[in-house]
Amino acid sequence: MxxxxxxxxxxxxxxxxxxxxxAFAQDEPPLPAGLGSEPSSEHDEPALPAGLxxxxxxxxxxxxxxxxxxxxGAEQEPTLPEGLSKEVTEQEALEAKEPIxxxxxxxxxxxxxxxxxxxxxxxxxxxxxxxxxxLQLQAETHSQKTSVSLxxxxxxxxxxxxxxxxxxxxxxxxxxxxxxxxxxxxxxVDVKAGRQILTWGTGDLIFINDLFPKDWNAFFIGRDExxxxxxxxxxxxxxxxxxxxxxxxxxxxxxxxxFIDGRRIxxxxxxxxxxxGRDAVIEAEKPDDWFEDDEVAVRLYRNVRGYExxxxxxxxxxxxxxxxxxxxxxxxxxxxxxxxxxxxGSMLGGIGHAEFGYYNSEDDRSGDDPFIRNSEFRxxxxxxxxxxxxxxxxxxxxxxxxxxxxDYCRALPANIPKADEDRHVLTARLTKLLMNQNLTLSLFAFxxxxxxxxxxxxxxxxxxxxxxxxxxxxxxxxxxxxxTFFGQFEKNSNIYSGVRYSF
Amino acid sequence: MTKIAWLGFFFAALTLITGASVxxxxxxxxxxxxxxDKTERVSYYQGKDGRAKVSMLITxxxxxxxxxxxxxxxxxxxPPGQEGDDQYRGDQKYxxxxxxxxxxxxxxxxxxxxxxxxxxxxxxxxxxxxxxxIASKEKRTSFVGSNFLYEDVSGRNxxxxxxxxxxxxxxxxxxxxxxxxxxxxxxxxxxxxxxRSTFLPVKIEYYNDRGEKxxxxxxxxxxxxxxxxxxxxxxxxxxxxxxxxxxxxxxVQYDIGLPEEVFTERFLRRAPTQYLR
Numbered sequence: 060m061x062x063x064x065x066x067x068x069x070x071x072x073x074x075x076x077x078x079x080x081x082a083f084a085q086d087e088p089p090l091p092a093g094l095g096s097e098p099s100s101e102h103d104e105p106a107l108p109a110g111l112x113x114x115x116x117x118x119x120x121x122x123x124x125x126x127x128x129x130x131x132g133a134e135q136e137p138t139l140p141e142g143l144s145k146e147v148t149e150q151e152a153l154e155a156k157e158p159i160x161x162x163x164x165x166x167x168x169x170x171x172x173x174x175x176x177x178x179x180x181x182x183x184x185x186x187x188x189x190x191x192x193x194l195q196l197q198a199e200t201h202s203q204k205t206s207v208s209l210x211x212x213x214x215x216x217x218x219x220x221x222x223x224x225x226x227x228x229x230x231x232x233x234x235x236x237x238x239x240x241x242x243x244x245x246x247x248v249d250v251k252a253g254r255q256i257l258t259w260g261t262g263d264l265i266f267i268n269d270l271f272p273k274d275w276n277a278f279f280i281g282r283d284e285x286x287x288x289x290x291x292x293x294x295x296x297x298x299x300x301x302x303x304x305x306x307x308x309x310x311x312x313x314x315x316x317x318f319i320d321g322r323r324i325x326x327x328x329x330x331x332x333x334x335x336g337r338d339a340v341i342e343a344e345k346p347d348d349w350f351e352d353d354e355v356a357v358r359l360y361r362n363v364r365g366y367e368x369x370x371x372x373x374x375x376x377x378x379x380x381x382x383x384x385x386x387x388x389x390x391x392x393x394x395x396x397x398x399x400x401x402x403x404g405s406m407l408g409g410i411g412h413a414e415f416g417y418y419n420s421e422d423d424r425s426g427d428d429p430f431i432r433n434s435e436f437r438x439x440x441x442x443x444x445x446x447x448x449x450x451x452x453x454x455x456x457x458x459x460x461x462x463x464x465x466d467y468c469r470a471l472p473a474n475i476p477k478a479d480e481d482r483h484v485l486t487a488r489l490t491k492l493l494m495n496q497n498l499t500l501s502l503f504a505f506x507x508x509x510x511x512x513x514x515x516x517x518x519x520x521x522x523x524x525x526x527x528x529x530x531x532x533x534x535x536x537x538x539x540x541x542x543t544f545f546g547q548f549e550k551n552s553n554i555y556s557g558v559r560y561s562f
Numbered sequence: 563m564t565k566i567a568w569l570g571f572f573f574a575a576l577t578l579i580t581g582a583s584v585x586x587x588x589x590x591x592x593x594x595x596x597x598x599d600k601t602e603r604v605s606y607y608q609g610k611d612g613r614a615k616v617s618m619l620i621t622x623x624x625x626x627x628x629x630x631x632x633x634x635x636x637x638x639x640x641p642p643g644q645e646g647d648d649q650y651r652g653d654q655k656y657x658x659x660x661x662x663x664x665x666x667x668x669x670x671x672x673x674x675x676x677x678x679x680x681x682x683x684x685x686x687x688x689x690x691x692x693x694x695x696i697a698s699k700e701k702r703t704s705f706v707g708s709n710f711l712y713e714d715v716s717g718r719n720x721x722x723x724x725x726x727x728x729x730x731x732x733x734x735x736x737x738x739x740x741x742x743x744x745x746x747x748x749x750x751x752x753x754x755x756x757x758r759s760t761f762l763p764v765k766i767e768y769y770n771d772r773g774e775k776x777x778x779x780x781x782x783x784x785x786x787x788x789x790x791x792x793x794x795x796x797x798x799x800x801x802x803x804x805x806x807x808x809x810x811x812x813x814v815q816y817d818i819g820l821p822e823e824v825f826t827e828r829f830l831r832r833a834p835t836q837y838l839r
Contacts, residue, residue, distance in 0.1 A: 105755050108781040108782050109782065110785050111762065169664070202835075251832075255691070284690070288690050297828065367827075405682060443697045445698070448703050497628075525628050525663040
C-alpha cells in the first residue's frame with residue numbers, strides 16, 4: 060500500500076512540472092491594451108504553492124487515500140522552489156524551542172548582570188551605584204480554571220551588602236517576585252491570591268491611582284524597568300459583567316514602597332537640613348499588624364468603544380514615609396484615602412489619557428500638622444503618537460496640588476524648606492527603533508518648571524540574538540536646590556550597563 | 563474603480579472559504595470588484611473565528627536568523643442580526659500571545675481592527691502587569707521586527723488603493739493596485755496573483771516609483787483545513803536590503819467558538835490558556 064503511494068508520488072513528481080510549465084506557457088493570455096509595452100515576462104506567473112492544484116491537472120493527479128493527503132502533501136507538490144524543504148526543516152527545528160515543558164510546570168527566566176557608576180562624588184554613598192548579577196526563574200502551570208506561577212530572583216548584590224533575606228523589603232539574595240494561584244470559580248470571577256505584581260492607571264512612569272508598591276531604588280540605579288514594581292502580598296478578586304468590571308485588591312498588611320532610605324541613594328534629610336545617605340538611613344515605623352494595617356484598592360472600569368474609563372478607590376497608607384513621629388524622630392506611614400478616575404483612548408491619531416486623584420491624608424485632615432503630609436489633588440494628562448516610522452513620542456503634564464496650603468505654611472517649622480502649593484511636572488518620552496527593531500534608543504525626561512529640577516533616563520538596548528541582549532543607560536538628576544524631589548538626587552546621577560541571557 | 567484591502571496572507575491561515583464560493587469562482591465573468599471582494603474575504607474574514615500557532619523565521623541581510631513564536635486568535639464582530647453571514651467584511655479583534663523569543667514570553671498584543679478609522683492596539687507586559695495602549699497611526703512599519711508590516715497583519719484599508727485586472731491566466735487573476743495617496747506609502751503599486759478557484763493571493767510584488775520590484779510575498783504551501791484551503795507557509799522577501807521572513811502556521815482551527823470576552827483586558831492579564839494550546 061505504502062509502496063504504491065510512493066510510486067504514484069514519484070511518477071507525479073516527474074510528470075507534473077512538465078505538464079505545469081507547458082500549460083502556463085500555452086494558456087497565459089496576452090496582456091491587455093495599455094500594458095502592451097511591458098513584456099509579458101514581467102508578469103512571471105508564480106508557481107502554485109503546495110496545496111493549490113493547478114486547473115486541468117487534477118484529473119492526472121493520483122488520488123491519495125484519505126489520511127495520507129497531508130503527510131505526503133509536501134512531496135507531491137512539484138512547484139516548491141529549490142531549498143524550501145531545508146528552510147522548513149529549520150523552521151520545524153525552531154518549534155522545539157517553546158518554553159521548556161516540565162512534567163507539570165513550564166520554566167523560563169533570565170540571567171542578568173549589570174554595573175553602574177556615579178557620575179559625581181557622593182560623600183554619603185559608595186562609588187558604585189550598581190553591581191549585581193541575578194538569575195530569575197519562572198515556573199508556571201495551568202489548567203482551564205486554575206493556574207499557579209512562581210517567579211524568584213536569586214541575587215548577588217555587593218553594593219547593598221545585606222545577606223539577610225527579608226522578602227517583603229526585597230533584601231538579601233532572594234527576591235520573590237511572584238508566588239500566586241489564580242482560580243476562576245465562576246465564569247465571571249477571577250481570584251488571584253499570593254505574591255503578585257499589580258499595576259493599573261494610565262500614567263507613563265507617573266502613578267496616581269496605582270498605589271501598589273514601587274521600588275524607587277531599583278528605578279533610579281538602572282535595574283530593568285520591571286523592577287520599578289515591587290510585589291504585593293494580596294488577594295485580588297475580579298468580577299466581570301457587561302456593564303462594568305470590578306477589581307478588588309486586599310493586602311492584609313501594608314506593602315510599602317521600597318523607598319529611598321539612604322542606603323544606596325542619598326536624599327535630602329529635612330531634620331538635618333542637608334543631604335544624607337548611609338550616615339542617616341531612614342528608620343521607619345512601618346505599620347505591620349496583620350489584618351489591621353491592611354490596604355484595600357478598588358477599581359471599577361469599562362471599555363466604551365475603545366475608550367477605557369475607570370474609577371478608583373484606595374484605603375491604606377502613604378506608600379513611602381510621609382510623616383515623622385515627633386517623639387521618636389522615626390519616619391511614619393500616615394493613613395491615606397484616595398479617590399480617582401481615568402480615561403484613555405484614541406485621539407488625533409494617537410493615544411490620549413487623563414487621570415486625577417484626590418489624596419485624603421486622613422491623619423492630617425485640617426492640614427496643620429507639620430509632621431504629616433497634607434492632602435493633595437493630583438492631575439495628569441498625556442498624549443502619545445508615532446511621529447515618524449518607528450519613532451514614538453509621548454508627553455505628559457502632571458500636577459500635585461497641596462490642599463490647605465496656608466495651614467501647611469503656618470505649621471511648617473522655620474528651618475524646613477517649603478514646598479510650592481503646586482508642583483508641576485512635564486514628561487517626554489522618545490523611543491526610536493532601528494535595525495529591524497533590534498536596537499532601541501529611548502529617552503524619558505521629567506522636568507519640573509516649579510521645582511526647577513529634572514530627571515533624564517536615556518537608554519540604548521540591543522538584542523544580539525534571540526537570547527542575548529545588552530543595554531546601557533543613565534539616570535541623570537539635575538536641580539537648582541538640594542531639597543526638591545529630583546534635585547535632592549543630583550549626586551546620585553549614574554550611568555550603567557548590563558547584559559542579559561533569556562531562556 | 564474597485565477597491566480592496568487584501569494584504570491578507572498573514573491571516574490567511576485563519577480564514578475559511580465555503581465550498582459554494584469555490585465553485586462560483588470558476589465563473590468567467592467576475593468583475594474586478596468581485597475578485598477583489600472575494601480575495602479580501604478569503605484573506606481575512608472566512609469563518610467566525612479562528613486560531614493558529616505561528617512560527618516566524620526572520621533572516622536579515624547578513625544571514626542572521628531570529629525567531630518569533632506566537633499564538634494568534636481572531637474573532638469577527640458579528641453584524642447585527644446577521645450572524646454567520648458569509649459576506650461579512652467588517653471589524654475584527656485579534657489576540658496575539660507570544661511564546662518566543664524568551665524575552666517576550668507571555669507578552670500579549672491585542673488589536674481591535676476598525677475598517678473605518680484607526681485600530682485600537684494594546685500591549686500587555688507581564689513582568690509589570692502593565693496594560694499599555696499603543697499609538698497606531700503608522701501602519702507600514704515592521705511587525706515584531708519581521709519583514710511583514712502591521713498593515714500586512716491587520717489589513718490595508720479597503721479604500722486605500724485602486725485596482726485593475728491586468729491579466730487572467732489559467733490559474734490566476736493578476737491585479738495591479740495603485741495607492742490613492744502615494745505619499746503615505748513606500749510603494750508605487752503592487753501586483754497580486756490571485757488563485758482563481760480559491761481566491762488566495764499566491765504572490766504579491768511591490769514596486770517602487772522607478773518600477774523596480776523591491777518586496778515580494780509568496781504563499782509556499784496551502785493545506786485544506788476543515789475543508790478550507792489555508793496558506794500554512796509563506797514568505798516575505800526584502801529584495802532591496804536583503805533578508806526575508808518565513809512564516810509557518812500550525813494547529814490551525816476555525817469556528818472554535820471564541821467568546822468575544824477573550825479580547826478584553828481580563829484576558830490580557832490572564833491568558834486564556836485553553837485557546838492558546
